[in-house]
Amino acid sequence: xxxxAVDISAxxxxxxxxxxxxxxxxxxxxxxxxxxxxxxxxxxxxxxLAISEACTNVVRYAYADQSQGRLILTARxxxxxxxxxxxxxxxxxxxxxxxxxxxxxxxxVGGYGIYLMRQVMDKVRYVTDHPVGTELIxxxxxxx
Amino acid sequence: MEIATLRKGxxxxxxxxxxxxxxxxxxxxxxxxxxVSRGERNYVIDLSNVTFMDSSGLAALAKLYKRIRIGHGDxxxxxxxxxxxxxxxxxxxxxxxxxFEERDAAVASFSE
Numbered sequence: 679x680x681x682x683a684v685d686i687s688a689x690x691x692x693x694x695x696x697x698x699x700x701x702x703x704x705x706x707x708x709x710x711x712x713x714x715x716x717x718x719x720x721x722x723x724x725x726x727l728a729i730s731e732a733c734t735n736v737v738r739y740a741y742a743d744q745s746q747g748r749l750i751l752t753a754r755x756x757x758x759x760x761x762x763x764x765x766x767x768x769x770x771x772x773x774x775x776x777x778x779x780x781x782x783x784x785x786x787v788g789g790y791g792i793y794l795m796r797q798v799m800d801k802v803r804y805v806t807d808h809p810v811g812t813e814l815i816x817x818x819x820x821x822x
Numbered sequence: 823m824e825i826a827t828l829r830k831g832x833x834x835x836x837x838x839x840x841x842x843x844x845x846x847x848x849x850x851x852x853x854x855x856x857x858v859s860r861g862e863r864n865y866v867i868d869l870s871n872v873t874f875m876d877s878s879g880l881a882a883l884a885k886l887y888k889r890i891r892i893g894h895g896d897x898x899x900x901x902x903x904x905x906x907x908x909x910x911x912x913x914x915x916x917x918x919x920x921x922f923e924e925r926d927a928a929v930a931s932f933s934e
Contacts, residue, residue, distance in 0.1 A: 699845060702841060730874070734878065784918065788877070
């Protein structure tokens with residue numbers, strides 16, 4: 679075993695404040711952390727996409743009226759599963775309010791974010807009973 | 823993200839590079855707005871150098887498509903990388919957009 683092997687039993691955390699500009703930073707962190715946790719290239723790409731969509735929603739809706747939103751992400755591995763949690767402290771988000779995109783004709787302009795998250799993750803769960811804000815939990819096997 | 827455009831006959835070729843997300847997509851909307859305002863009707867979007875695109879970019883493509891179809895133009899895609907192709911297929915954009923493996927073939931398809 680390499681002396682420089684990373685600790686896959688650790689929980690990794692990132693806390694950021696900001697607006698639109700944090701999306702790329704958060705996505706880059708998610709990709710590199712997924713890789714550290716043993717995700718294969720497809721899983722890394724899937725986490726990058728899901729986290730990007732989730733972060734975009736937080737910036738666009740939870741912090742719609744603020745230029746500086748707080749976001750805490752954690753990532754850890756349990757067995758073959760990698761779990762990301764994204765916690766915001768903005769307006770509550772109810773995924774039930776989001777209509778899935780219509781895909782039986784011309785493309786719709788928007789509405790694909792949560793749909794894509796659900797397509798590429800094994801599990802997507804919103805925790806809405808925190809006193810403030812919303813928590814999103816994303817779970818995917820590290821390889822399929 | 824970078825956007826380069828060139829004209830081949832009656833076709834506007836838009837070559838995208840880098841990451842397209844909510845932070846960068848405004849530039850893509852602006853580029854499409856500019857081309858549409860100049861009367862361009864036929865588009866090939868070269869995705870070969872797109873390293874990441876999320877639903878923000880897909881929405882920009884969908885918006886362009888809807889505007890152009892009104893004037894009986896079309897938008898065709900070429901050269902998506904595997905990740906980009908996966909997203910296109912998951913959203914069934916492959917049922918809306920013709921997708922080509924080569925840019926020249928995409929351009930030539932407007933003459934057929």
